[in-house]
Amino acid sequence: MRNPLSVQHLIMKTNIVLVLLLCASASLAAKVFHVTSAKGTYKMSYWEAHQACGIMGAHLATQAELEELRQTNFSLCACGWTLDKTAWFPMTTAVDGCGDAPGLHQCYWQDHWDAWCYKGDSIGDCTTALGIESGKIDPSQIYATSEYKHTFLIFFSNIWSAQVARLHNKDMVNAWIPAHHHRRDQHMEVDLEKPTAVTGILTQGASRYNVKMWVTKYLIKFSKDGHNYKTVQEGGIDKKFDGNVDNDGLKRNMFPEPVLARYIQIQPLEYHNRIALRIELLGCDLEVYEAAQAMSRDIVVTNVGGEEKPPSADVFLTGEK
Structure with missing residues (x-):
């Protein structure tokens, strides 16, 4: 049996990732990010995906927001729930087995997927x-x-x-x-x-x-x-x-x-x-917002423009196999 990440570790890791990304570029297009369950790929119902985004202070992305992300030349052959209660994946090129054409492609052959989450410009984990x-x-x-x-x-x-x-x-x-x-x-x-x-x-x-x-x-x-x-x-x-x-x-x-x-x-x-x-x-x-404000005043970003790359925006939820 796998020893999954604790919720506390998950939240800490998520905060660090998002802070680094947002500080690196205030206009970063990737307000939309992909989330996979620790139980594996395509394991979340719509409401589980909804909750997964909420754990990170985010919210499910809409289909239109996922398309906006694709327009920034972003591709990922992985289905995820959107707020429209449908699942999609974005492609910018034609890839065999991944829609075979550029565009947003709908996933419809089952009822459990990953999630596409949206995090706004507001400070901290405050898009829930x-x-x-x-x-x-x-x-x-x-x-x-x-x-x-x-x-x-x-x-x-x-x-x-x-x-x-x-x-x-x-x-x-x-x-x-x-x-x-x-x-x-x-x-x-x-x-x-x-x-x-x-x-x-x-x-x-x-x-x-x-x-x-x-x-x-x-x-x-x-x-x-x-x-x-x-x-x-x-x-x-x-x-x-x-x-x-x-x-x-x-x-x-x-x-x-x-x-x-x-x-x-x-x-x-x-x-x-x-x-x-x-x-x-x-x-x-309000307590979450005020804590995020306090944290943002104390953060000093040292690796932007350096050799170390920010971590991936993909995170994993707690769960067991």
Whole structure:
């Protein structure tokens, strides 16, 4: 029986790798990296891959982000889960047995793969899903200014509430749609129950009776006390985030700087057909963020430009055979 790496050793090793890579080049294209289970190649379900990225303060990459990595001339003939709940591998040249052509190639012949993880520009291990998709964040923590209620056959109705607006929700009623979609003062809000470092957001739209709906522009507001709110800015100007381009695709936006807050509001500005949102927030506990800040002030990189190469970005999760 193999003696696997301890979780503590894994986390320490992962931090060192990422710090070296990020310090070596702030614009490094490889925010996306490949992760394999210690149990072997292609041993993780989707949610195990999701958890594997989370251990490293990262999050599953989207298919679009993996394609962006491929465009930097990166190839790896190894299938990994993406946030789209599909598995892919990137190739820049034609290789026999590896898709036989350049491009992103889908893996579909089984249900366990490796993982493609995404780590944003924020300091430390702070690109982890905060729990809207997984259900860790309770419905009572998610609310909105108004919700669309559809009544049919007199006795039946459904409510497109903020509580169901979770990433990848596939139910018939699966997104937040406000009652007054034409008003720009509509918003949904998440109460994280304690001050948290929030570094980004993922959004999806929805469809209703074959009508496809999504948000194309929105603001992010935040507060520590639920009374005094500020808007995320860039260059001293309120940042209007670009939203989705279809109803089911994923759009990730990382904030210019981490937001330290308990309450996060998403305020749609522009939309296609109607406002419709499914979301996930990214970030980490405030203690993790503050520890990473302290560590970054003490780090001195001595091997950039020298003979020693930084370690591989591939890491291995604990497990036994």
